[in-house]
Amino acid sequence: MSFLQVIGLRDPGEGDWNRLRTLQYAELHKVSLIRIGAHGLAAILAVTLYKESVAHWVLGIWMLSVIAAVWNVTRLDRNFIDIENRGVQWSEFTRQALGVGGCTIPWVAALLFFIPHGSPADHYALWAVAAMLIAGSAAAMASAPVATVLFDLVVGAAGAASFIIAGDYIFAIAAAVYTMTVVAGALRSARTYLSAKIAEAGVAEKDEVVSLLLREFEEKESDWLWQVDTNRRIRSASPRFAFAFGSAPGDIEGESFIKLIAGSSWESGEFPRSLHELADKLKRREHFSNVLVQVHLDAGRRWWELSGTPLYDDNGSYIGFRGVGSDVTEQRDRDERIAYLARYDTLTGLPNRLMLTEALGEAMRYADNWKTRCAFLMIDLDRFKAVNDSLGHQLGDKLLAEVSKRLAGVITENEQCGRLGGDEFAVVIRDATDKGRTERLANAIIDTLSQPYSIDNHTLFIGASVGSAVGPRDGDSVETLMRNADLALYRAKDEGGNTHYCYVPSLHANAEERRKLELSLRRAIGQNELELNFQPVVNARSETVVSFEALLRWNSEEHGFVSPAKFIPLAEDTRLIVPIGEWVLHEACREATRWPDDIKVAVNVSGEQLLEPMFANTVVRALADTGLAPHRLEVEVTESVFLRDGRTARQTLEEIMALGCSVALDDFGTGYSSLGYLRTLRFSTIKVDKSFVQGASQENQESLAIIRAVVAMARSLEMTTTAEGVEDADQAALIRELGCTKIQGFYFGRPMKAIEARSLVVKGRNSRAA
Template sequence: MSFLQVIGLRDPGEGDWTRLRTLQYSELHKVSMIRFTAHGLAAMLTVALYMNSIAHWVLGIWLLSVVAAVWNVGRIDRKFIDIEARGVQWNEFTRQALGVAGCTVPWAAALMFFVPEGTSADHFALWAVVAMLVAGSAATMASAPVAIVVFDLVVGATGVASFILAGDIMFAIAAAVYTVTIVAGALRSARTYLSAKIAEAGVAEKDEVVSLLLREFEEKESDWLWQVDTNRRIRSASPRFAFAFGAAPENLEGESFIKLIAGSSWESGEFPRSLHELAEKLKRREHFSNLLVQVYLETGRRWWELSGTPMYDDNGSYVGFRGVGSDVTEQRDRDEKIAYLARYDTLTGLPNRLMLTEALGDAMRYADQWKSRCAFLMIDLDRFKAVNDSLGHQLGDRLLASVSKRLAGVITDNEQCGRLGGDEFAVVIRDASDKGRVDKLANAIISALSQPYTIDNHTLFIGASVGSAIGPRDGSSVETLMRNADLALYRAKDEGGNTHYQYVPSLHANAEERRKLELSLRRAISHNELELNFQPVVNARSETVVSFEALLRWNSAEHGFVSPVKFIPLAEDTRLIVPIGEWVLHEACREAARWPDDIKVAVNVSGEQLLEPNFAGTVVRALAETGLPAHRLEVEVTESVFLRDGRIARQALEEIMALGCSIALDDFGTGYSSLGYLRTLRFSTIKVDKSFVQGATHDSQESLAIIRAVVAMARSLEMTTTAEGVEDAEQAALIRELGCTKIQGYYFGRPMKAVEARSLVVKSNNTIRAA
């Protein structure tokens, strides 16, 4: 910092001019009395020197001018008493400098006008008095360097001039050197003083900030300062620290810190591990940070986060610990809840996929260590989807909760069950060395989950399919074992469900075959590998062809002929049934347009197709592009289409009927039969499944009763009935006797190619005309 900046005649490079002047002038008022005393003594000595050579009235006026000038400066200095609160302004700075300049006038006048009247000795004596004032000013006015510069330079320069006028050149030079030296030294002192004040202000500001932070820290509800002595007894308990304990500060003073934290566990001696860790840290005098400690207070269990550091006195002796703490109970509870949600299923309370994966990994490590076996069971609920779709997700969720309780009741301490997601569950068997344990547990699970459930006055029946894999035999990693159990589960579902299937290596080949089959099926339409066969449906009385059912066939270039039983479920699982079904609809309508006008075509429609937006528009396009009248198209659906989303399916079928198409209900009585379907939708035909036809042929009273009931119901609702699976004349006669309207089966014709179907209807028409 330059001298001009120290004096105040130039703005500082860093900092604020007002702030620096405030630091300088804050204690200026304290030297007013010293100045007044020094000038008073100096003035009296001067009067004494010139009492005999200058008129008394002149000396009196001079003395009064000294007093007036010093009093004026003192008055100005007193205005700086509260300067720290408001800061020094420029006009105050200049007023004080002018006031000091006023003090120089009497002394400059004395040096210029008193000297000629006195002797040379009086001159030197007067200079000595003035020199003392100059030195005293430099010594006491470091807080206002501009005052030093003004007073010392003006008075010093006047003294030098007085010696020059007196002809004492050497003394003039000495006075000049003296004045410059005093001023230079005073400016250095002023710079040192200002630097010290700046440093002092910085320290004070830091102390204030620290104090403010500590106050704010203490004012927080869950944060506090704590301190213990060498015996771990509380010292200087803060209000917030006492509040955390629920006690007054004076009641905590001198109490054992560990004992208070331990609470009721102090008597039993069963301390939490975190408390032992805290005690060890204090015992070993180790610094610790963010140590999570379990605390037992009268209000219950809490979690504190403590940080502490050992304290030592000036001699290096250990005197205790000091630190900070905070109550993190709410945060800990949130973390525990998040951890729970991350590892447990919220609906059932069972471990989720993550936790089951960890449990399986632990079981596999255990099996590897002890050369034993572990197992993983995957469980899928049979018919749950139908319940969920028909009765709603809320009831489905309650059903899943009931399933989880039954599942938990079956397992032992050696197993852990959990929910993988949806209606899939799993069980980890830690020790599966008992070869029969996996089968026993799987069968127990199937039996328990297959018992009826009563929820909201609904009696529900579901089943369970189980697939299992043994580790490490069926997989050396968690991922492999879970994948193989999934393959086994898929096989159990293929077997009809409600069964247990263990993994065998051949399942990989099946899975690979399914993958390749799916890939080929995706290319089947573009490669012209799909074709339609048509099976005739005849009038039960006249045995004339009234319609054909379009049946899809796939002759793959890679796999050869693939049974519909194999690729239709695959198409539905992969939703390939949607584009394939659209192709079937167009091809069936195109072929039917070549038949006589009285012959219909029936096309099977999957539930996946009905759920497609604007399925009716697909039907309209097929009819428009092929020119087939709407009344010649019959759409066949099964009852299962209503289980997934009955509202959308019903709406789609109503739109199709509005076009003039007819709707047939296929496989009636074999699935989830409900008379509500027949009441809400005007089906044109009810198809009796071939299983009932075969049963009636073998005199099954149940089958006969079902067929008679279906026929009677259809007649009352003005619907026709079609019996499927008729294979010989005896079955045809029986069906005719039972009253079915139409018959379909191998006796009247197997599925045939389009050319053969066209030839059959032409032949049938010719026969009718000939008759």
């Protein structure tokens, strides 16, 4: 550090100004007595020299000024007593320096104004007294170098000036040289003092850290020191080490370290591997650290982590081992628990996806080495979601636990069963060389899981769909085989569930086609590839058009015309049905404004749309944007919308009906028909599915009975009925005879473009007018 940095007039390059000044000034108050004594003795000597030549009252005033200056600086020094707790402030630093500067004033006055009244000898004597103060300040005040430099320079300059006034230039030069020499020495002393203080503080900090670490080590109950002799017998057993064994120090002193660790296994000779490792290291006399050892105590099995170093005497002879140890049983148990959770499912206790993936990888390596086959089965529970939604997740979890027990009962040592997540399970067949084994196991799983379950006084029926893939035929990697088994599972679900389907290459082609369709469907709205067709619905008696059903069509630039039966389910699975449905709703309402006011437009709404929290607002926006009257919009839903979240679906439909729109129940009788829906919601129309119409035209008594029942029920509930799929005049006459209110089908019009629908309406009105 430079001298300016040492005396505090410049910030240090390294460290903190406040910290360095604190180190300097912490003990300043201890040298205050030295200053008082030095100035007092010097003042008495000065008064003695000039008591005959200077008036006594002047000397008295001068003595009082010395006393006042020294008292003031002593008072300022005492402010630094607690400086280590709060640090030095710049204002305190400045006040102390100025206080020392005040001590120079009496001596400057004496050197400059007492000289004319005395002899040259008195002058030299007074300078000797001042030189004593200069040297004493430099020697005793190294902790406050700025004050020392200030005092020495001012008093030394006054002394040199006094000799110049007396005409003694040689002594003036000598006084100046003396002063500069003392100041230079004072600066060097201050630098040395500060360096020593910095080093002392560093050592103190290190000692504090070491003490803290040792204290922390001693306070940790699981840590202890151990020592053994050349025969591996315990020596100088500490209380904490003995406590780890559950004994007193005297009970284990001289005992075999290995024998105590082995515990009950010492007699049987069946030692854990970790104990062999520890014994080998002690035998080879090599340093070791963090060796995990299994310990058998009366209180049970424990885990210790040991570190040790061989000991040698002054002659280099081996005298034993010394080390530290800690009980890490809780940490070990926690790590084992974490490892278990990482590889096993907590609900069922079965291996999880990670462990199944590893097992499949091992099975594929085995098949590759021995030129055999392995297989992977993916299992999805049928109708589990309905149980979970209706009876709650707690009962659903119990059902999954029962399923896992049944699965564990049908597999052999050749298979490993696990849970992938949710209601999906999987089985890895290590050796599937027997081609029929996969099929037999899949059928056994379906039969076993399809048996009734009795849980919490509930009798539950579910099923299982299974998809399988055989390696390496159906995939040469774990990811490929799992993906192909998943594709087969999707096919099994599409087939209605409760069946097993094996992977075939065409499934991958279908999946790729589905992926490309999804990508194109996401761009369909922006590229204007979607359009609406409208199929007329006529009055059964007058055969006049009363409404049109809006039907979505997709003419893809890449795939050409795509059937609604293909892309509508895809849109629902990917939730693209929400933005597409909003577009359909707006377009249908916009087109309906071009029709006469007594003709409605019917829009099919998916369950995914009804479950949107703001779907009713979507309807409001469509009506507001197009200006269509609410009573001219009819929303068509199927019974399936009530299966996922019946409460939300009913609430949304009630909000739509409150707007003035009507709601039709489509495909009634073909799904999960429940009269409860008709009781809780005031549907405007019940639509009879075309399968019943076709059956009735073929004189199927069941179809006829169903249509009559629906018509009678609708009349009693003040609802209208619409028969779908009427294709000829005979069917129209039959439906009219059965009492249906409205008819829809190819006989009265196929789905047509918007301009054709408008022409049909105009043509019908003109013919009636004529």
